[in-house]
Amino acid sequence: MKGAILIISGPSGCGKSSLLKEVFKNEKNIYFSISTTTRKKRAGEKEGIDYFFIDKNEFNEGVDNGLFLEWAKVHGNYYGTSLVSVIKALKKGNLVIFDIDVQGQKSIKEKFSAISTSLFISTQDQKTLRARLEKRGTDGKKAIEKRLKNALSEMTNIKKFDYLLINDDFETTLENLLTIVKGARLKNKLYNIDDFLVEWID
Numbered sequence: 001m002k003g004a005i006l007i008i009s010g011p012s013g014c015g016k017s018s019l020l021k022e023v024f025k026n027e028k029n030i031y032f033s034i035s036t037t038t039r040k041k042r043a044g045e046k047e048g049i050d051y052f053f054i055d056k057n058e059f060n061e062g063v064d065n066g067l068f069l070e071w072a073k074v075h076g077n078y079y080g081t082s083l084v085s086v087i088k089a090l091k092k093g094n095l096v097i098f099d100i101d102v103q104g105q106k107s108i109k110e111k112f113s114a115i116s117t118s119l120f121i122s123t124q125d126q127k128t129l130r131a132r133l134e135k136r137g138t139d140g141k142k143a144i145e146k147r148l149k150n151a152l153s154e155m156t157n158i159k160k161f162d163y164l165l166i167n168d169d170f171e172t173t174l175e176n177l178l179t180i181v182k183g184a185r186l187k188n189k190l191y192n193i194d195d196f197l198v199e200w201i202d
């Protein structure tokens with residue numbers, strides 16, 4: 001078995017982080033790709049756990065030096081996925097999980113189509129998303145409006161994903177997410193079919 005990829009996208013506030021925390025408790029051999037960002041650290045966020053926080057100059061240097069597998073500008077900040085750590089994790093046979101936006105999904109899917117599964121997580125409606133962002137209290141009014149506007153354009157990409165989870169009930173969504181995590185490891189292309197056939201015939 002080889003490593004596999006699960007790409008998760010969805011508007012900020014749809015519940016991705018809370019769901020992923022539960023996945024890490026339940027599943028082994030998972031590597032969560034920690035992105036690098038120029039966004040300011042939110043209260044409670046930790047360097048190297050939530051993100052690697054750097055400034056715009058450092059980020060540009062990283063882009064120039066080919067450090068990112070993909071990068072994108074989201075809500076006015078830059079976000080990038082580290083190339084080296086992802087390749088290492090894949091070589092070890094891990095399921096690499098990305099929490100990235102729709103631009104990142106397109107790019108990773110193009111580069112690793114055979115081993116990738118993609119999932120979009122949404123709230124049941126826009127009203128719920130707004131309420132969650134306001135309750136979270138980590139963004140100001142202006143930032144919330146920007147995130148809602150961005151959410152609308154992200155939602156128009158849902159058809160490009162393999163799976164859609166509408167997170168109206170946390171426990172049900174988690175159960176379905178764990179099923180998708182298992183499925184992502186069972187893709188046909190992750191097996192060496194020729195070797196399997198030779199052994200099967202023997």
Ligand code: 5GP
Pocket residue numbers: 009010011012035036039070071072074075079080081099100101102103104105
């Ligand atoms: P937040 O600022 O709420 O942590 O993240 C904002 C958005 O950036 C989310 O949709 C998240 O999935 C996306 N994002 C985080 N890291 C990356 C990355 O490395 N690449 C891309 N393309 N998007 C990312």
